[in-house]
Amino acid sequence: xxxxxxxxxxxxxxxxxxxxxxxxxxxxxxxxxxxxxxxxxxxxxxxxxxxxxxxxxxxxxxxxxxxxxxxxxxxxxxxxxxxxxxxxxxxxxxxxxxxxxxxxxxxxxxxxxxxxxxxxxxxxxxxxxxxxxxxxxxxxxxxxxxxxxxxxxxxxxxxxxxxxxxxxxxxxxxxxxxxxxxxxxxxxxxxxxxxxxxxxxxxxxxxxxxxxxxxxxxxxxxxxxxxxxxxxxxxxx
Amino acid sequence: xxxxxxxxxxxxxxxxxxxxxxxxxxxxxxxxxxxxxxxxxxxxxxxxxxxxxxxxxxxxxxxxxxxxxxxxxxxxxxxxxxxxxxxxxxxxxxxxxxxxxxxxxxxxxxxxxxxxxxxxxxxxxxxxxxxxxxxxxxxxxxxxxxxxxxxxxxxxxxxxxxxxxxxxxxxxxxxxxxxxxxxxxxxxxxxxxxxxxxxxxxxxxxxxxxxxxxxxxxxxxxxxxxxxxxxxxxxxxxxxxxxxxxxxxxxxxxxxxxxxxxxxxxxxxxxxxxx
Numbered sequence: 001x002x003x004x005x006x007x008x009x010x011x012x013x014x015x016x017x018x019x020x021x022x023x024x025x026x027x028x029x030x031x032x033x034x035x036x037x038x039x040x041x042x043x044x045x046x047x048x049x050x051x052x053x054x055x056x057x058x059x060x061x062x063x064x065x066x067x068x069x070x071x072x073x074x075x076x077x078x079x080x081x082x083x084x085x086x087x088x089x090x091x092x093x094x095x096x097x098x099x100x101x102x103x104x105x106x107x108x109x110x111x112x113x114x115x116x117x118x119x120x121x122x123x124x125x126x127x128x129x130x131x132x133x134x135x136x137x138x139x140x141x142x143x144x145x146x147x148x149x150x151x152x153x154x155x156x157x158x159x160x161x162x163x164x165x166x167x168x169x170x171x172x173x174x175x176x177x178x179x180x181x182x183x184x185x186x187x188x189x190x191x192x193x194x195x196x197x198x199x200x201x202x203x204x205x206x207x208x209x210x211x212x213x214x215x216x217x218x219x220x221x222x223x224x225x226x227x228x229x230x231x232x233x234x235x236x237x
Numbered sequence: 238x239x240x241x242x243x244x245x246x247x248x249x250x251x252x253x254x255x256x257x258x259x260x261x262x263x264x265x266x267x268x269x270x271x272x273x274x275x276x277x278x279x280x281x282x283x284x285x286x287x288x289x290x291x292x293x294x295x296x297x298x299x300x301x302x303x304x305x306x307x308x309x310x311x312x313x314x315x316x317x318x319x320x321x322x323x324x325x326x327x328x329x330x331x332x333x334x335x336x337x338x339x340x341x342x343x344x345x346x347x348x349x350x351x352x353x354x355x356x357x358x359x360x361x362x363x364x365x366x367x368x369x370x371x372x373x374x375x376x377x378x379x380x381x382x383x384x385x386x387x388x389x390x391x392x393x394x395x396x397x398x399x400x401x402x403x404x405x406x407x408x409x410x411x412x413x414x415x416x417x418x419x420x421x422x423x424x425x426x427x428x429x430x431x432x433x434x435x436x437x438x439x440x441x442x443x444x445x446x447x448x449x450x451x452x453x454x455x456x457x458x459x460x461x462x463x464x465x466x467x468x469x470x471x472x473x474x475x476x477x478x479x480x481x482x483x484x485x486x487x488x489x490x491x492x493x494x495x496x497x498x499x500x501x502x503x504x505x506x507x508x509x510x511x512x
Contacts, residue, residue: 019433058328058511075238079331089325091249091318106239106330 002103006070008033008153008184009055014064016050016208024050026208027064032098032184037198039227040188040218042205042233048188052157054091055186056083061157068153082151086158086188088138092131092208096124096141103145115148118174136167143171149177154185160194162164168194192228204234238332242340247347248315254348257306258355264296265359272363272370294300300359303352311345312422316437320430324511334506336500338423345419399474406483413490420497421447425502451493458489 009032016025025047032038041160042048053059057073068077095129096119103110107170119126122140130138143159158176162170175197189195202219204212211234212219216227223230238430269287319327319337369379395399426445429440 052512056329058325058509060507060509073330075333078329081329083325083329084412085325087322087325089322090328091323104244106238137401155413 001194005121008069009056010067010070012053012065012067014045014051014054014066015062016054016059017062024208025054025061026099028208028210030203030210030213032186034152035182036200037185037187038201039192039195040186040200040203040204041227041231043190046205047208049157049165050208052083052155052186052188055101055155056081060214063162075138080152082107082146082149082154084142084146084159085155086156086161088135088142089140090130090142092129094130095126096128096130096133097126097140099130099145100126100148103148107149109150111137111148111150113173114178116143118144118148118178122170127205134206136164140167140170144173147166150183152183154179154183155188156185159187160189160191172198192231193226196227199227204231206235238330238338239339242332242336246340246344248285248313249318250310250344250348250414253310254303254352257303258352261303261359262301264292264299265362267292267364268296268363284313300356302424303356307345307352308346308418308422310348311341311419312426314345315341315423316426316440320426320436320511328509330509335502338501338505341423342419342498346415348413349419369480371391398479401498406487409487410490413487413494414434417490417497420494420501424497427501430504431509432489456486 010030011030012031014025014028015023019025028047028051036161038049038236040048041084043198049051050059054061055068055073057078066073071077094102100112100115100119103115104112116126119141121146124137124141130141133141146154147237148158154175159171159175173187175187177228187195187199196216199216202212202214202216203210219227219230223231223233271292278290318341330337344503365379365383368396389406420445425443426440428447429436429438430444
């Protein structure tokens with residue numbers, strides 16, 4: 001039984017060292033609450049993607065723990081997390097309708113109807129083969145797949161990086177109109193201006209450590225500036 | 238979930254092996270039909286000779302290509318589907334790692350069985366038609382003689398052991414080797430993941446190193462047996478010794494399969510590091 005009073009993700013003394021020496025995540029402690037949109041903010045190489053991969057079970061921590069609903073990453077956690085990686089990962093030989101059927105088959109919370117509605121809105125033909133589509137369209141399909149689930153936690157790694165402003169608006173609109181408000185969204189980006197308006201909380205990451213975790217409004221009030229402006233101040237080169 | 242994974246794996250794996258099998262079937266039918274017609278009696282015609290040479294060459298090439306194709310598909314599919322960007326899709330599915338691995342092993346094994354059966358039926362089909370053509374007895378008679386020979390063989394004994402027991406051992410050993418070959422490829426790819434860079438190169442190096450280790454292991458294991466064969470007359474070896482040898486060979490191959498399976502599962506769950 002899931003205890004909804006507890007945070008959805010608990011990270012305890014998490015460390016990841018690559019190749020025996022490169023410290024990517026350093027003794028990190030973090031809690032991700034339920035029903036919130038949280039910005040995971042940090043410059044390139046700060047450890048955002050490494051942290052996200054460990055939550056998703058794609059990387060094994062060097063030490064420490066990641067708990068999702070109180071359990072380590074595994075089939076149970078993967079059933080409640082909807083993850084959008086920062087890269088296109090769909091098999092190129094598949095058709096759009098096949099990948100939708102694939103998701104529907106494996107994820108009980110996947111809505112085929114919602115997926116087809118979004119495809120129709122974007123005028124993406126379901127019969128199109130993925131290898132014939134542009135990178136931007138493939139990214140949109142990935143977002144459709146992720147947001148067609150009724151997950152408890154959505155993890156979106158750089159969802160607006162590398163897309164044009166119009167597509168950014170569409171992506172943010174899709175996220176906001178499709179997520180269940182009981183769920184949490186962990187949104188990693190360094191393009192803060194575009195997403196600041198939708199964030200409930202922000203986590204600043206530097207050198208693999210969470211240096212700040214606070215409500216977005218509290219940051220604005222405490223520092224008298226936007227989260228974006230404060231981010232620039234904190235991470236000034 | 239295993240059933241769903243098997244379905245997806247079957248879809249993803251089958252295209253190239255299916256094409257190879259269709260080509261083999263077409264070539265088999267062409268070759269068989271040459272024995273059913275008067276084709277081989279026109280050997281004085283240079284075009285007929287050329288066609289015959291080409292078709293036989295294509296057939297031999299195809300026999301090799303079917304096995305090669307399935308081995309390559311096993312390696313490529315396993316690597317691409319799990320350790321490249323596609324791994325982001327596969328490893329975030331709510332399935333157990335062991336199910337993921339099992340689906341790959343079982344589909345590859347099924348395709349190997351299909352290909353071996355196809356190759357056997359193809360050779361047997363051509364041989365039976367050719368045999369009937371050469372001996373001029375007809376196919377029915379050919380099959381009758383073949384099955385009589387097979388029945389006789391089944392009634393015989395081999396080192397005081399009934400031949401059917403030997404056949405059962407051969408079948409079990411073939412099954413073990415079937416899984417051994419697949420797991421060997423998977424193990425090498427998983428070992429390649431231990432390399433910081435050049436993971437494919439690492440897998441290839443692992444392939445040759447493991448091969449050497451296994452050969453050495455086999456050599457050491459067979460020393461006692463070769464000693465027995467060297468010092469004693471083959472007829473003096475008791476049926477018990479043969480039975481023991483047969484049992485040990487099954488145990489060793491089966492044991493290695495289990496070790497490789499657990500190594501792959503361990504690598505895919507506890508050591509996974511997708512770039």
